Amino acid sequence: MTATFMHPRILQLGGGAIDTIGDTLAKTGVRHPLIVTDPEMARLPAFERLTGALDAAGVSYGTFTGVVPDPTTTAVDAGVAAYRDGGHDGMIGFGGGSSLDTAKAIGILLGGGGQMRDWKVPAAPDVEVPPLIAVPTTAGTGSEVTKVTVITDVETDEKMLIMGLSAVPAAAIVDYTLTLGKPFRLTADTGLDSLTHGIEAYVSRKANPHTDTFALSAMRVISANIRRACFHGDDHDAREAMMLGAMHGGMAFANASVCLVHGMSRPIGAFFHVPHGMSNAMLLPEITAFSVEAAPERYATCARTMGVTAPDSDDATACDDLIAALRQLNRDLEVPTPKSYGIDPERYQAVKETMAEQALASGSPGNNPRQPSKAEIMDLYDRVWA
Structure with missing residues (x-):
C-alpha cells in the first residue's frame, strides 16, 4: 500500500511561536506579505501581536480585511485585486478557517487564473502559487496543514470543495496562545x-x-x-x-x-x-x-x-x-x-x-x-x- 502525504514545509509550533514570523517569512522568501484576515480579527489584540512581530522584524506588509464567514468568491476576487494592487510577494493568512481558506483561494487564482469554480473537485490545482504562511487563531479547521479550501460560489450558493497541492501553505505557525479567551x-x-x-x-x-x-x-x-x-x-x-x-x-x-x-x-x-x-x-x-x-x-x-x-x-x-x-x-x-x-x-x-x-x-x-x-x-x- 502506498500513500501520499502533503503538509507545509515549515511547522513552527508552541506558545509564542508568532514572535518568530519574521524568520519564517525570510525562509520562504517573502519580503512584502499581504495579511489576509477578517475585520473583527483586525481589531483584536492577537492582530497587534502579529503586526508587532512584523514591525520588530522590519517587514513591510499590507492588510486585506475582506474575509467573510463561509468565504465567498466575491471576497476571494477582492483579495486577488488587493494582492496585485499592493505589489505583494506572499501572504499571511491570519484567523480562523475562513481567513486561511480565503488566502489559499487567492493564491490559486493568482497562480492558475480563471474562476474559483474552475478549480473545484474533481479538478486538482497543482500550479505554482505565492508562498502562504498560515497562522490559525482557532483550534478547529486544521486548514494550516491541509490541501483543502472551501469557497461558496455566490452565483449558485454551492459550497465548493477545492483540493490540491496549491492549497498547501508553505509554512504554518501554530501558537495556542492566540486562542486563549476565545468565546x-x-x-x-x-x-x-x-x-x-x-x-x-x-x-x-x-x-x-x-x-x-x-x-x-x-x-x-x-x-x-x-x-x-x-x-x-x-x-x-x-x-x-x-x-x-x-x-x-x-x-x-x-x-x-x-x-x-x-x-x-x-x-x-x-x-x-x-x-x-x-x-x-x-x-x-x-x-x-x-x-x-x-x-x-x-x-x-x-x-x-x-x-x-x-x-x-x-x-x-x-x-x-x-x-x-x-x-x-x-x-x-x-x-x-x-x-x-x-x-x-x-x-x-x-x-x-x-x-x-x-x-x-x-x-x-x-x-x-x-x-x-x-x-x-x-x-x-x-x-x-x-
Missing part, C-alpha cells in the same frame, strides 16, 4: 469540527497507517480537553491540547479525506449560513449511527480511543457507546438542531434534494464506510432536523 461557542464549534476530522479520517475508505496515527491522536486529545477548553477559556493546557488536536486532525483528513458528515455539512452552511463546525456537529451523531454497521471495528476503536467505552468492551457495545457519547457531547456543548437553530422548515425541505445532490457531487460521501444514495442522504437530513 464558548467558537471554541465548541471549532473543536467539534476537529473531532469530526479525526473520526472521519479514521473511518474513511482512504485511511492508511500514516493518517491513522494523526486521526487517533486528534480524537484522544480533543475528547479529553474540549469541555475544559470551552468552559475555562484561559486554561493553557487545554488550549494547547486543542491546538495540537486540531493540527493532527487536519493532517489526518487532508491525506485520508473526510466522509459523509462533511459532504452533508457544506450545503447546510452554504444555504443557511450555519458555522461549519456547528453543522458538522449537528450531523455527526446521526451519520455515525447510519455508518457504524459498515465499519464496526473502526468505530469501536474511535470509542476506545476517546475513552467513552470500557477498554474491554465488544465492538457492538463500543459503537453504541460512541453514538451515545457524541449525542451527550452535543448536549453538553449546546449544539442546536437545524430546527432549534432557526432554519426555516419550508426552505429546508425545498432545498433538501439540491443539498443531497451537492453532497454527493463533492465526493466526500464516497469515502464513507457505508455508501449512501441520494434518497438516504435526504432521509438523513430529515432525521437530523430535530
Whole structure:
C-alpha cells in the first residue's frame, strides 16, 4: 500500500511561536506579505501581536480585511485585486478557517487564473502559487496543514470543495496562545469540527497507517480537553491540547479525506449560513449511527480511543457507546438542531434534494464506510432536523 502525504514545509509550533514570523517569512522568501484576515480579527489584540512581530522584524506588509464567514468568491476576487494592487510577494493568512481558506483561494487564482469554480473537485490545482504562511487563531479547521479550501460560489450558493497541492501553505505557525479567551461557542464549534476530522479520517475508505496515527491522536486529545477548553477559556493546557488536536486532525483528513458528515455539512452552511463546525456537529451523531454497521471495528476503536467505552468492551457495545457519547457531547456543548437553530422548515425541505445532490457531487460521501444514495442522504437530513 502506498500513500501520499502533503503538509507545509515549515511547522513552527508552541506558545509564542508568532514572535518568530519574521524568520519564517525570510525562509520562504517573502519580503512584502499581504495579511489576509477578517475585520473583527483586525481589531483584536492577537492582530497587534502579529503586526508587532512584523514591525520588530522590519517587514513591510499590507492588510486585506475582506474575509467573510463561509468565504465567498466575491471576497476571494477582492483579495486577488488587493494582492496585485499592493505589489505583494506572499501572504499571511491570519484567523480562523475562513481567513486561511480565503488566502489559499487567492493564491490559486493568482497562480492558475480563471474562476474559483474552475478549480473545484474533481479538478486538482497543482500550479505554482505565492508562498502562504498560515497562522490559525482557532483550534478547529486544521486548514494550516491541509490541501483543502472551501469557497461558496455566490452565483449558485454551492459550497465548493477545492483540493490540491496549491492549497498547501508553505509554512504554518501554530501558537495556542492566540486562542486563549476565545468565546464558548467558537471554541465548541471549532473543536467539534476537529473531532469530526479525526473520526472521519479514521473511518474513511482512504485511511492508511500514516493518517491513522494523526486521526487517533486528534480524537484522544480533543475528547479529553474540549469541555475544559470551552468552559475555562484561559486554561493553557487545554488550549494547547486543542491546538495540537486540531493540527493532527487536519493532517489526518487532508491525506485520508473526510466522509459523509462533511459532504452533508457544506450545503447546510452554504444555504443557511450555519458555522461549519456547528453543522458538522449537528450531523455527526446521526451519520455515525447510519455508518457504524459498515465499519464496526473502526468505530469501536474511535470509542476506545476517546475513552467513552470500557477498554474491554465488544465492538457492538463500543459503537453504541460512541453514538451515545457524541449525542451527550452535543448536549453538553449546546449544539442546536437545524430546527432549534432557526432554519426555516419550508426552505429546508425545498432545498433538501439540491443539498443531497451537492453532497454527493463533492465526493466526500464516497469515502464513507457505508455508501449512501441520494434518497438516504435526504432521509438523513430529515432525521437530523430535530
